[in-house]
Amino acid sequence: MSLFGINNQFMRSHNKSVIISHLYREKTASKSSLARLSQLSIPAVSNILDELLAEGYLNRSAVNLHTRGNNSGSYQIATRGNILCLNISPFLIESVLTDGLVRPLQPLQRLKTEIMTPQQLQQEIERQYHSYRQYDPQTPLRIALSVHGQVNPRTGVSERMPQAVWHEPVELRYLLEEKLGTRLLLDNDCVMLALAEKWQNPASANDFCVINVDYGIGSSFVIDREIYRGNLFGSGQIGHTIIDPDGATCPCGRYGCLETIASLSSLKKRARMQLKMTPDSGLENTPIDTAWLISEYHGGNPEIRLMVNNAARAVGLSLYNFLNVLNINHIYLYGRSCKFGADWLNIIHEQTHYNPFDGGNTTRENATQIVVGGLTRQQQVMGIGFLYAEDILKNGLFQKAETAAK
16 A cells, blocks of 8 residues: 555546546547546546646547537547557467557457467567558557466566477567567466456456466456556466365476366366277377367266366365455456356356355355356457556556656
8 A cells, every 4th residue: 555645636647547447448438428437527527638638648529429418529549559469379379450449450360370489489479560560551550469378567578488388488578679669568368358358348347357267277366457466477376276285297396286187288188198098989099179178078978077077176166265365256267168168167156155255145246256258259369458558547647646646
């Protein structure tokens, strides 16, 4: 908690950030709409809008959004070019080109690849940038980069990418900004999902968590509408909570982490071992991929169902412990494991029904809610583009007020 009092300038800056936030969500809004959304008076909103216009944060249009009342026009964030949203792993690159308000200009593109070195990773990002640059050469193009694994957004370094064959940190932001002559912001893929929920789901709560149950298991926390990263940018490592101390070795060096039980990579590995132990199954040469695993689960394969259901219990147990620690009771699940469907989700729910913070009454409004996230994959990838909205709020308006307060 800050030891400084809140002066009028800080309050003004806070109210500006509220208006900016609503405009990023609404894209275009009238003065009266902003007053209603922010619960500020119209004269107060009018003064704030005038300041934001003078500071270059907003544009004003003469277009009236209402058929009745005075025509005060409408307001929009002053965009500074387009944004290339990239979600990167060594085997798949997903991309969406958006405008400065993070509205899609082109549909989601998916490119399967096989990146073997950090140099190839940087070259592929450069290739993507130059390809999208041709869409509108006259408009500046920035990059919002989501990277699998541990990322330090402050230094712009990919500290560790679990799927990669290399293990050393990779400098991304400095080298790419220098080479491409543009701006780049980056974070990890779970932060991307949290930003997507925060900015594109109007029903998202002040406090919530997203959990990505896929190749690995990661999570990201939003506390009081702010992404929580931790001092070492390692928050959200729910996949490395220990479930079975005598279990399998985890790549992190410990034993029995949740990822060794419930991630898709571990499930596929155990399914391969199971097939090798049953040579008369006729499936010895079957390629074990995610689609096969999901198909066998829905098809009633007893070994696969037992394995996946145990994985769901492990996820639920980890969530139960997590809920007791942080008391965040809105959880959005993403990742290909969600395709296991209702049975998988119900088993997760069973482990959290007795959260003491729910008071035993799961019908209460504040009862724990664990749901499969409803955003499309395109919306999920676009989530990383909202790093630029967060940057304006943190390094623009708020930073000026905090500096003045000191």
